[in-house]
Amino acid sequence: MKYSVKELAKIFPLGAVEENCIFTKWGDLTLAFEIILPEIFTLNARIEEGVEMGDYRELVETWSKAIGVLPAGTILHKQDWFVEETYKPNTKELPESYLDRSAELHFNERPYLHHKCYVYLTFSQGERTRTHAGLTSLVKAHIVPKRALSKGEIDKFMVAVLQLKSILESNRLITCRRLGNDELQPDKNAPVDKAGLIERYMTLSLNDEVVPLADFDFTSEDELRIGNKYSKFFTISQVDDMPDSISTNVRIGALSTENSTLSVGYSTPIGLMLDCNHIYNQYVFIDDKTLITAELEKKAGNMVALSNFDRANKVNADLVNGFLTLAAEKSWTPVRIHANVQVWTDDKLRLPELRNKTTAAIAKMNLKPRENTRDAAFLFFAGIPGNAADLPREDTFTQFAPQAACLFNHETNYYTSESARNSIRVVDRLSGRPLWVDFSDEPMDRTWINNKNKFIIGPSGSGKSFLTNHFLRSYHTHGAHIVIVDVGDSYRGLCGMLGGKYITYTMEEPIHFNPFFLEGRAFPETEKMESLKNLLLTLWKSIEEKTSRAEYNALSSAVKGYFLKLQVDESIFPCFDTFYEFMQQDFNEYLKREGVRDDYFDYNNFMFNLKPYYKGGEFDFLLNSKKNLDLLHERFVVFELDNVKDHPILYPIVAIIVMDTFISKMRKLKGIKKIILIEEAWKAIMTPNMAGYIKYLYKTVRKFDGEAWIVTQEVDDIIGSSIVKDSIINNADTKILMDQRKYENKFNAVKELLGLTNKEKDLILSMNRDNDPNRMYKEFFVSWGGQRYRVYGLEVSRPEYYAFTTKESEKLRVLKKVASNGGNFDIALKEVVAEDLDLKSV
Known part of the structure; x- marks a missing residue:
């Protein structure tokens, strides 16, 4: 079958979009919602007494309850879009800073999957939900509904939809937003020409721009052609495709250890982990319970009657009877379900590659991969928002709602922070897509934390100082005042680049203060x-x-x-x-x-x-x-105490005076963020005399838009110090951990000390275990008060790398360039990067 745009219009099943609803020519009524799902790797799974528990089970139970309130004749169609996109910097508004421009260009055209999730709730005439392939709108162009839905039925359906929305949002993991007319099918006379969801589906594009409809070709047995895009369908449409048992989640072996397990949703392998253009359609048909039970009983009876001819008939009859018994015992309503994955590409030669990727992903779920060529055209038309009733009945099979919900995609990409006040650029764990994350204000506004203090721990070489350099530069860019107490010369380059004040102790010019x-x-x-x-x-x-x-x-x-x-x-x-x-x-x-x-x-x-x-x-x-009487207006001050770190008298005194400098900023600078960062210096100042003062500082700083950061290297340092625990850890709601693999076998002690959950432990131990070898980055873990936790990647451009590096040889290389050009860090970084490129080209 080939259809031009004009011919397609004749058989197009949708009649109108009115009152924020989609109406088909058959008289079906559909409400559409955009669903905001939890971010990947953030849900927990655990086994208690042999029973699956945790967020995944809760989500499955929530969807099951939601399905249970829908009346007979309803179809729930969940449609997850995963579209290949590339990161595009705004070239017209590139930042003025050389480092920021280099970062934007570094990520230029970085590929990632853009994910959107929609749910369409269709209320159809009873016979429409039992459609066979030969009766769909694709082959029956002249559609005249036998009867219109009654107002009473529609009211009952609307109430059920409200209940479903309330149930889904009750677990606080899912958010639902109903789509309006303009989002489904914008008015052609509207001043802004923008594609609606229906147009996007018919062109397989998530772009806002309107893409003209093209011809459709369904004649090939190997693929569908939609304009210049070639598409294939892979279905889960037979009970034989299913495993003996189905789980709510799957373990990711590459990110798990003997002491930890990292899981994703059961269908995530065909979701975000399938890196190609695809749509994952999940259908649940709610039929009349009496009719579907009668059908199953009749089927079991026929099989018993034929058992003398084939023993398999007796086995199948027992299975059907067992299914009916379970339905009676659990009060579960049987539903018909179907799922399919539609993949597409504009390069026909890639189709074999997509077939291999998709079948491998389905096999990871212990499902039987099945490519559907016979019904591909019908499957495509059934995927049109609001046209789920056109799905052929023979492509569905009977199961219970919990099993159907296990097949749902439960996860999405990491989100970018809504707040732009103090956002820091990090990267998505899966694809390396740049994200802007607010580590301070948004968590406070959302009550995940009660203070903005931060505790950063990471062994030598884990990227701890590199991360703090990146964070501090970002905060400085947003206008913060920063005071650093350092003992490793990790911030000299950053201080010089930002025009800060670097104060260090030498015999020729010792540090001197005047705290009075x-x-x-x-x-x-x-x-x-x-x-x-x-x-x-x-x-x-x-x-x-x-x-x-x-x-x-x-x-x-x-x-x-x-x-x-x-x-x-x-x-x-x-x-x-x-x-x-x-x-x-x-x-x-x-x-x-x-x-x-x-x-x-x-x-x-x-x-x-x-x-x-x-x-x-x-x-x-x-x-x-x-x-140095007045450091109040110096925005970036570093006190480098490496030369006195072992001095029993000078070191603790100097550290106290430095904090006194910060307190002066804290009290006098109104409406400005203030940060004090103490590296390994905390070891010297954590005396009984100072413990109360540090605790007081940590509790007070939040009242003045301030943050106290402690950075330490060794886990052993914090395990044995009650002063650290009482004065710092308990008063730092944001905990950032770098690679902890060297402590894998004794991490339980750290977990107890930091008050981490099992899920947080699993995430921490998964860091850097399966990094993309084609990208240079390190992962880090952040927990905001135990209420929200993530693993992000830190990836920077080459100039940023040299700006933040703590390697002695690389720092000296940059500083020599700075000295030779009169103190310009941007020129120095450009020259160093250019030298690297010249060496690579040799």
């Missing part, structure tokens, strides 16, 4: 007072020494008294030296006047321990600086 200097000689706020008291305690006492309440109160009085004196005497320059002199004179007199005994506050011990920081002392440079 406040802009405008302001009186310190609560956080500043706490910071100064903790600094003085660190200068005074060792880690092992405890602080009494009297000592703490005495220090509070000392700090308060000093700043009150600064308000009165403007000739005093705020610094540690003048504070020490205040303690020598004013505060000493105060202690004598108040009669404070030495066992309450050991004044002499305090002054002796603080003397090395006073002028003439060993560390007199540290707290009396007249430089």
Whole structure:
């Protein structure tokens, strides 16, 4: 059969699109919905006492309940589109930044599958749902309905549709949106020429642009031709095609281990994992229960009568009777089901490849692959939205709703964040498609988290510093102020590129601060007072020494008294030296006047321990600086402490002062995101004296649109530290983990410490196990308060790679280029990338 566009119009089964409904020429009524499904790899599956449990089972039960409310004569047609597309950067609006432009061009034409899911609910005349191939609209062009559906029947159907929508959305994994007239078939007189869903199906295109209808050729036994596209159908239409038992999900061996299992939905192998243009159609016909039961009983009786001729008839009769018994016991209504996969390509030579891919995917589900050539034209017409009643009856088989729901596709692609305020570019795990994900504001707005603090853990070489470089640059681009405490020189390149301030300790120019200097000689706020008291305690006492309440109160009085004196005497320059002199004179007199005994506050011990920081002392440079007084308006500040990381005195003091710098930003910068990132420095500052202060910082920072990030390398470091657990982990709702395969056999301890679920553990242990060898990327895991969790890929362009690399040789290579061209990082990165390309071409 060949049909021109004019000839096709004569036999086209749809009559009108009105009142947000599709009407066929037979009088069938269809409501259409777009279904938003859960993202792939985010649903859990578990076995409890030999029974499948988890999200997949819940979805199957939800669909089963939804099907159960539909009246006889209803057809549920679920249609999943998977269309090959390529990422196209907006060349007219490319970012000004060289790195951002290079990233957009890096992903140019990156292929991926665009997925859309629709459900069509058709209410048809009783005899229409029992159509045979010879009675479909494709061969019977002049259609006159025997009777119209009554208003009472339609009202009953509409109520059932509302119930179905409510049931589907009740589990919070599915969202339904009803499609209107303009989305189904736009008005031809509308000012904007946009393709509707019906046009898209008839042209096998998901594009918004209107594609003119082309001729159809159904004469070939090997394929259908729809315009310039060649198509094939593969069906699941016979009970013999099904396995003995059907599951709600399948295990992905490449992403699973002995200690973890990663699953996808039972039909996902013919969904997102089938990388070609295809539509997966799933049909459920709800017939009159009395009629279908009578048919089955008659069939069983006929088989018994013929059992003397063939023992197989007796076996089949027993199976049918068992089916009817199960229906009675479970109160399940038998339904007729059908599923098919339609693949297509505009290159006819690819058809054998598509056949092999599709049959292999169906076989992964333990189903029998069956290519359908005889009914392909009928299957295509039945797939038209609203025309499910045209599916030939002989292509369906009887089952229960739960088995039908197991065949449904339950998953879709990762979504891009709706928020654009602080989104970061990552890539989809399956295809490498660029995604924009908001790791802070959207999770907070959706109440997945209660704070924006982040805890990042990853072994050496896992890409931890590379990831944080990428994140921090993105946040800086969005206007954030960032303070970093580093011990590995991981952020020098990024700091230089962003024009930040890089402060490091050398013998020639040691780090020096002035924590007592406040802009405008302001009186310190609560956080500043706490910071100064903790600094003085660190200068005074060792880690092992405890602080009494009297000592703490005495220090509070000392700090308060000093700043009150600064308000009165403007000739005093705020610094540690003048504070020490205040303690020598004013505060000493105060202690004598108040009669404070030495066992309450050991004044002499305090002054002796603080003397090395006073002028003439060993560390007199540290707290009396007249430089770096105001880092408030520096948007990117790095304190590199590698040279003092092992110094028992300088390291914890410097770390405290750095955090004091951040607190100043936190309090004074209104309406601006602030981030403090502490790399391995947390080990030195996690003393009993500092634990309360860190906990206070973590709890307070969220009130000022701030984020505290802790980055650590070794799992063992966090397992044995109760201070880390109480002060950091419990107050960081966003947990990011890099590759943890080296801890696979002892990961349960980490799981308990971080409060991870079994599903989160399975996702973490699946990272980087089946990466695409043609792409350079690493995967990472993120959990937002245990409410939402994902594995994303981090893939960057070549210039971004050199901007973020932490390898010593590569960093030096870039810095030499920067030095030779006068400090321009963009030119340096271009030159390094050009050299790489020249080497590859040799």
